[in-house]
Amino acid sequence: MKLLDTTLKNKVLQSMMTIIDKKRDDIIAENKKDLEAFNRDDQALYDRLVVNQAKVDGMIQAIKEVKDQDDPVGNTISERILDSGLKIVNKTDPFGTIMIIYESRPDVTIEAAVLAFKANNKILLKGGKEANNSNKILESCWHEALEENGLDKNWIRLMHMNREETQEFLRNPSEKLDLIVPRGGERLIEFVKTHAKCAVLISGRGNNFLYVSKQADWEKAKKVIINAKTDKISGCNALDKVLIDENIADFDNKVKDLHQTLENHKVKTVIDENLKNQLSDVEVATDENIWFEEFLAMKILLAKVSDLDEAISIINKYSGGHSSVIMTEDNDEAMAFMQQIDSAAVYQNASSRFTDGGQMGVGAELAISTDKLHHRGPLGLKQLVTNKYYVWGDGHIRQ
Template identity: 40%
Template sequence: MTAIDKGIRAHIEEKAIKAKKAAKRLRQVTKNEKNEALYTLADHLERNMRLILTENKKDTEAGRDKGYDEAYIDRLSLNEERVHGFAKSLKEVAELDDPVGETLSAWTLDNGLKAEKVRVPLGVIGMIYEARPNVTVDAAGLALKSGNAIVLKGGSSARHSNQAIVSVMHEALAGTNIPHDAVQFIGSTDRSAAKELFTMKEHIDVLIPRGGGALIQEVVEHATVPVLETGVGNCHLYIDREADAEKALSILINGKTDRPAVCNALETLIIHETWLEENKNALITALNEHGIRVHGDEKAIRFIPDAKPADEADWRNEYLSLDIAVKVVSNLNEACDHIETYGTKHSEAIVTENKETAKAFFSAVDAAALYHNASTRFTDGGALGFGAEIGISTQKLHARGPMGLNDLTTSKYMLTGNGHIRI
């Protein structure tokens, strides 16, 4: 290890140690104190909006100079509405029930020993993420409400935005009973900084990566800290033979165009061939009106003008743009098989008026969120009433789907006796 590497590790470790000490203090903070701190954070972020937007402009201008595509720039960009939005999400999190101290189960043994299983914070969360500076606010807010300290490592592309946000948060926390060391930010742009965080298992209790597939895979493969894995979203919409055309097209357009650059946007459209034959003109009109570019299989190309032939990459691609892959099938099983092969277990939807078909789809498809006659854009902590989310888990252990407050806790057993000994 070079002197530079040692210096980076020492810098990361210093922040992790501060967070660990703060986590110990957080265990003693009351629900009201945490809520007051979140309201204070929200107020300071809105009052310092000009600073945040000025620093964000530096990041977006640098991104355009480097040739980042518009989907990436969109994830990177802040405006007044988005700042008000993440301030609002902090207030919503404050209004939620505090999970810490909740009794999950309680019982008394035959010998009179009383047992309780109670929610407690995870401790120190390490958060590694790319581009979206709103994650800085959402992650910190959820961590503090659930009694956790957090070490944030944002991407270099959002460095100015994240530093401004964290500086405002530290200033806000200084006037509360929450230790400002509970929110740590690693500003280093050196790639080794994130890798050092991977291995701080003596100080970090859990690691949450949030970003592109390459980042997530690197963390999963190299971390010695336990990982709560978030996943990319190759989300599918299946329009069944018995789908209502108006519902189907509305859900398609919303899922694809509302915010194409997010992980719960649609990337693949699967259509029953009978429905396509009957509704091709309405579908083509909707696609053209919204500038959606089609990459289709042979059947799709026959029906949809200007569609490009899809290859293997198209079925696996998370476009994060107005491109969409289109697959034409003859039955539900073909649709489910395609999703099984190419899906990322994030969010999958079916449009059909046949409840039995929807039930079969729900049974056959393995994903964190499944939808019947609704848009995949609802796979979001805010939309589901969590106030915010720290990420969307596509794994099956500990947490799955949008991760809110409860998912940032674990449990411990508390046992009360009266001189009990085991014989």
């Protein structure tokens, strides 16, 4: 794959910013077609689908932030000269062709493409059918920006395929793929992992947990819980489960207080059977599968635990490995929790809603990876490269 000059890549991104700004009303009009055709029963998906003036501003800002970042390609990771005289340099290198499969969010068509392109990768975008009109006009904007700067529009392509055609493409790709990033439900992720002929990087589900230690500041804990649950229910970094230490002072009244606070914010509460004495009129979760569920709704599960170790065990068993929070004023306890929890992001006394490329200082993100190879957490520009070893010799042979 041809390596593009940084200046040329940035010119394409500057063109794209200008084109989106100029066509913002057309983009919103196309998005309106998608919104009118969408079944609003799934409020989380609907929220992700919406493109308004603020969303267009956000798209332009995302491109600007990536444009202003250093080029991640060709940077030296390590360099050494061996005793034999061989010079070995390890440098960052593009993946090649990336395919991303995602639902609903048209802004992914901007963020995924700008990151892949700046990192010198071609990208195949497979958006959901519910965002078809929005994605098509955004693709046309990309193609205009590329061709305006003398580049082939195949650097950024929307895959105009239905579900069955996409599945067949994964089984028998018509072109070389180097990385696939599925952003969707577990069925999609499992299908891609089973059939992909290349590396797969999982952007996993949320199902995030928060543990309220006996050493928590209660008012601080309530504030964090409400923000993590209600700020954006469609976000993969939203809160789903709260574990409360039974040894916290005034346990019964604190549980009731939290339930009332959640009700005041129109959050439906479900409890485990160990909280029946405190919340006798609240629905009890009887199916273990609810512990694995990412709600994406104004719904939360409250449960009682005996100590830190039980909280850690429950979280590592059921969570999606995305974000986990401990509320405690004991820094040693927080560190024990954070070291033992198997999640991409771990927090002390802060909302899980910060697991986001922009909020974490990464900038625009391709996804939030819950994989451990090659990266975990927000996939920003610096994470969309692999590496290559450059070796210089002078007739060296291995003996």
